[in-house]
Amino acid sequence: MKWLLAGFAMLSCGIAAESGVVMFRFGNFEVTAVQDAVSKMRKELFPGISDTEFRKLAGDLQAPSSVNVFLLKHDGKLILIDAGNGGERGTMLRKIKALGISPEKIDFILLTHIHGDHIGGLLDGEGKAVFPAATVFVAAPEREYWQSDAAGARGELARKVFRTYGDRVKSFRFGEEVVPGIRALDASGHTPGHTVFETDSLLIVGDLLHAGAIQFPRPELSATYDMEPEKAARIRKQFYDLAAAASKPVAGMHLPFPGIGRISHDTAGYIFSAEKPR
Numbered sequence: 200m201k202w203l204l205a206g207f208a209m210l211s212c213g214i215a216a217e218s219g220v221v222m223f224r225f226g227n228f229e230v231t232a233v234q235d236a237v238s239k240m241r242k243e244l245f246p247g248i249s250d251t252e253f254r255k256l257a258g259d260l261q262a263p264s265s266v267n268v269f270l271l272k273h274d275g276k277l278i279l280i281d282a283g284n285g286g287e288r289g290t291m292l293r294k295i296k297a298l299g300i301s302p303e304k305i306d307f308i309l310l311t312h313i314h315g316d317h318i319g320g321l322l323d324g325e326g327k328a329v330f331p332a333a334t335v336f337v338a339a340p341e342r343e344y345w346q347s348d349a350a351g352a353r354g355e356l357a358r359k360v361f362r363t364y365g366d367r368v369k370s371f372r373f374g375e376e377v378v379p380g381i382r383a384l385d386a387s388g389h390t391p392g393h394t395v396f397e398t399d400s401l402l403i404v405g406d407l408l409h410a411g412a413i414q415f416p417r418p419e420l421s422a423t424y425d426m427e428p429e430k431a432a433r434i435r436k437q438f439y440d441l442a443a444a445a446s447k448p449v450a451g452m453h454l455p456f457p458g459i460g461r462i463s464h465d466t467a468g469y470i471f472s473a474e475k476p477r
């Protein structure tokens with residue numbers, strides 16, 4: 200009886216046996232949040248805030264963070280949004296395999312942008328494709344930038360991924376429906392083609408923010424990771440307002456795990472409330 204109760208509790212709150220995996224449902228999408236790595240964001244990453252204020256907001260000089268990946272199931276298709284770190288640090292692959300999902304089963308991979316903690320998981324230790332059957336989608340300006348001379352040595356991993364996945368890498372323009380039910384929105388600023396993916400009932404916001412404890416109350420603060428800090432701050436506020444007005448939950452790659460919740464206005468800035476699993 201005890202066992203049955205425990206089993207029921209586990210199912211009813213959507214938390215799988217392994218920690219770092221939490222299931223939700225939004226509209227017609229099953230959404231599984233998978234924690235690829237535990238992470239914290241140091242105060243030094245945020246110019247323009249004092250140690251005292253940072254500590255007051257985050258409780259420490261490091262703000263809680265995470266590296267999250269979201270696995271969506273819709274209309275019989277498995278869609279991975281970003282691929283995490285890969286290598287020694289990334290645990291996403293092990294966790295989705297533990298759910299009974301083999302990497303060959305992933306149909307589509309949608310990239311919010313091309314940074315190592317979002318694309319590293321596409322290649323294994325030998326440089327081979329981890330997802331042999333998947334089509335990989337990335338915004339056209341993002342692909343162009345990381346293949347250009349401007350990216351220099353920082354574009355090495357991106358070029359390796361493009362070479363390995365070959366013609367299975369497809370580009371999209373902002374505003375397009377990339378795969379059925381998922382539209383790409385322009386969220387550039389963090390990187391030249393940084394993308395927010397929108398379904399009818401969820402916004403997957405990539406690296407719109409890096410430390411919720413700091414950047415909800417102070418949305419104007421960009422991290423040093425943002426290539427265009429002022430534009431990133433403008434876009435951040437724009438999507439906070441959109442999410443609040445539409446009452447759409449947001450899923451963030453660096454929001455504390457499981458990384459999904461709702462944004463509302465506050466007298467000073469915004470408030471984030473974590474969403475309950477299904």
Ligand SMILES: [Zn+2]
Pocket residue numbers: 314316317406452453
């Ligand atoms: Zn990132």
